Amino acid sequence: MRITFWGTRGSIPSPGPDTVRYGGNTSCIGVETSEERLIILDAGSGIRALGLAIAPRMPLACSIFLSHTHWDHIQGLPFFVPLFVPGNEVDIYGTFDPILMKDIKEVLSVQMEYYYFPVRSAELKAKVAYKTLREGQNVDVDGARVTAILMNHTVLSFGYKVECGGKSLFYTGDHEDYVNIYAPGEPHYQEYEVLITQKRELLASFMRGVDVLVADAQYTAEEYSAKTGWGHSSPDRYVDMAVEAGVKSIYFTHHEPTRDDAAVDRFLADILAEHGDRGVTIAMAAEGLSFDL
Amino acid sequence: MKATEELILPLVEKIPAFSQSVSRVLTMTSDMNCSPRELVEVVSLDPVLTLKILKLVNSAYFGLAQKVTSIHHALVYLGLNTLKNITLSLAMIGALPRKNKAGFDADALWLHSLGTGVTARLLAKGRLKLGDEAEDYFVAGLLHDVGKLIFARYMPEQFKEALLAAGEGEVSLCEAEKRAIGADHAEVGAMLAAKWQLSDELAAALGRHHVPEQGEPLPMLDAIFAANQAVKVLNCGLSGDSIPRELPEGVATRLGVNLEGLVDSMPNLAEELDKARILITI
Numbered sequence: 364m365r366i367t368f369w370g371t372r373g374s375i376p377s378p379g380p381d382t383v384r385y386g387g388n389t390s391c392i393g394v395e396t397s398e399e400r401l402i403i404l405d406a407g408s409g410i411r412a413l414g415l416a417i418a419p420r421m422p423l424a425c426s427i428f429l430s431h432t433h434w435d436h437i438q439g440l441p442f443f444v445p446l447f448v449p450g451n452e453v454d455i456y457g458t459f460d461p462i463l464m465k466d467i468k469e470v471l472s473v474q475m476e477y478y479y480f481p482v483r484s485a486e487l488k489a490k491v492a493y494k495t496l497r498e499g500q501n502v503d504v505d506g507a508r509v510t511a512i513l514m515n516h517t518v519l520s521f522g523y524k525v526e527c528g529g530k531s532l533f534y535t536g537d538h539e540d541y542v543n544i545y546a547p548g549e550p551h552y553q554e555y556e557v558l559i560t561q562k563r564e565l566l567a568s569f570m571r572g573v574d575v576l577v578a579d580a581q582y583t584a585e586e587y588s589a590k591t592g593w594g595h596s597s598p599d600r601y602v603d604m605a606v607e608a609g610v611k612s613i614y615f616t617h618h619e620p621t622r623d624d625a626a627v628d629r630f631l632a633d634i635l636a637e638h639g640d641r642g643v644t645i646a647m648a649a650e651g652l653s654f655d656l
Numbered sequence: 657m658k659a660t661e662e663l664i665l666p667l668v669e670k671i672p673a674f675s676q677s678v679s680r681v682l683t684m685t686s687d688m689n690c691s692p693r694e695l696v697e698v699v700s701l702d703p704v705l706t707l708k709i710l711k712l713v714n715s716a717y718f719g720l721a722q723k724v725t726s727i728h729h730a731l732v733y734l735g736l737n738t739l740k741n742i743t744l745s746l747a748m749i750g751a752l753p754r755k756n757k758a759g760f761d762a763d764a765l766w767l768h769s770l771g772t773g774v775t776a777r778l779l780a781k782g783r784l785k786l787g788d789e790a791e792d793y794f795v796a797g798l799l800h801d802v803g804k805l806i807f808a809r810y811m812p813e814q815f816k817e818a819l820l821a822a823g824e825g826e827v828s829l830c831e832a833e834k835r836a837i838g839a840d841h842a843e844v845g846a847m848l849a850a851k852w853q854l855s856d857e858l859a860a861a862l863g864r865h866h867v868p869e870q871g872e873p874l875p876m877l878d879a880i881f882a883a884n885q886a887v888k889v890l891n892c893g894l895s896g897d898s899i900p901r902e903l904p905e906g907v908a909t910r911l912g913v914n915l916e917g918l919v920d921s922m923p924n925l926a927e928e929l930d931k932a933r934i935l936i937t938i
Contacts (some may be wrong), residue, residue: 461713461717461718461738462745497720497721498719498720500719512721513734515735517736517738518735541732544731545693551728554728555728558726558729562733565722592692594737
């Protein structure tokens with residue numbers, strides 16, 4: 364399994380001289396598990412460069428798993444070259460929208476309507492299949508298994524586990540750790556705490572033993588206190604969970620758009636100072652970083 | 657009028673309260689910083705709303721791997737923003753009875769009402785350039801025919817008679833209701849709005865929604881009247897009274913559009929309604 368980060372930025376692309384090392388493109392991860400079909404996690408602006416990189420292999424097949432459909436996770440899709448070329452096969456997976464009752468195809472086609480984009484999704488030349496996923500559903504991608512779990516965000520959002528040949532990766536998509544809405548001692552505090560614990564345990568058991576955890580840690584602990592409820596996390600809880608679940612390494616991603624390279628370095632140094640001796644390897648995801656499992 | 661009130665008020669009393677929650681849910685959900693505790697508190701006080709939320713989140717649409725068993729659980733599992741939006745949709749739709757013995761198709765009326773609500777909200781945002789108040793226009797549209805539901809539920813025989821008489825085209829439905837029951841559905845809607853302590857503007861808009869030219873001009877009334885006619889032109893749902901009326905001159909002038917122009921300007925109504933339709937069946 365070869366993992367490549369094509370986009371590591373959260374919220375909005377942030378290109379510029381101060382973000383060249385960690386990258387300015389939004390969420391996209393390439394996971395190569397076979398020569399036949401590439402797995403892609405999220406389609407932020409990073410997927411544009413990924414599309415160009417794999418273009419020489421056309422005709423090709425790939426399966427794109429979208430954690431959710433906020434802009435920074437889908438905005439690269441209309442610039443993903445393989446979609447425009449006949450002979451390619453692109454499967455796109457994602458959540459259902461239970462508020463407006465739309466499936467993933469309808470949600471994505473809006474992004475390519477006349478007033479947003481010159482080519483409508485119906486005009487794409489590749490063979491595109493849209494598949495709305497249920498939580499817990501497994502998808503077999505040419506021998507690799509991808510499983511979805513519901514995370515905690517401001518919209519229904521999936522985390523994905525990819526398993527192949529005894530190796531595994533868990534990508535959280537956007538995720539905020541669960542917060543008790545009651546203070547200790549108040550009525551309902553215990554009841555709520557039990558529910559939170561159940562959900563955390565479910566997540567921990569889902570990620571048990573994975574080789575790599577790629578996790579949304581957009582905020583430092585200090586920033587998080589002012590941004591509770593925005594749907595993103597700070598790193599500490601992930602480290603606890605990873606240690607508990609026997610995860611081997613963590614890559615933090617979805618970098619806050621205002622955080623330049625030097626600030627990401629400082630953020631990592633602070634995390635390592637706090638958790639460097641916990642027995643799990645911790646690094647920051649950087650655009651272009653690629654490694655084998 | 658005294659006699660009418662004596663007759664109708666006890667019926668209005670039988671309708672369950674607007675679960676108080678609805679107006680609170682509306683206020684809360686227009687706030688970006690909606691408090692999760694307050695949301696849980698309001699929903700928990702309303703067993704029907706709670707049940708509907710749980711039914712929806714456990715339905716195939718959500719496709720969850722675990723059964724969600726309480727509002728707290730739903731909040732943990734789905735997050736505040738998703739729960740907030742579900743609550744808003746269901747609170748509005750769930751407030752009224754749907755079963756009756758008058759042979760009246762309440763789901764078709766709901767569709768008509770939803771269409772009127774959606775259109776009134778479009779008018780409020782577009783023509784009247786309103787912000788948050790546009791939600792009140794949606795509520796007014798949704799509720800404008802609520803009097804018919806009360807008749808269908810509590811006076812099914814008389815209401816059936818009124819529907820038949822109006823169906824023959826001799827008299828309007830309001831007139832036929834007055835003959836058969838002693839009051840029309842608009843008056844009863846206004847009484848219910850008062851009972852639910854909705855705004856005076858909303859009660860007046862409901863009460864006058866067939867006679868907008870009588871009394872002081874009221875923007876909400878203009879919007880509800882126009883929306884009601886447009887939805888009839890588009891054959892969206894059924895109200896028991898299907899012939900659209902042209903907008904009176906005052907209404908058309910104040911809204912800056914006539915009926916034809918309004919209908920032409922809303923090509924997305926069918927789509928908007930499809931979204932709302934599923935909520936009716938929950």
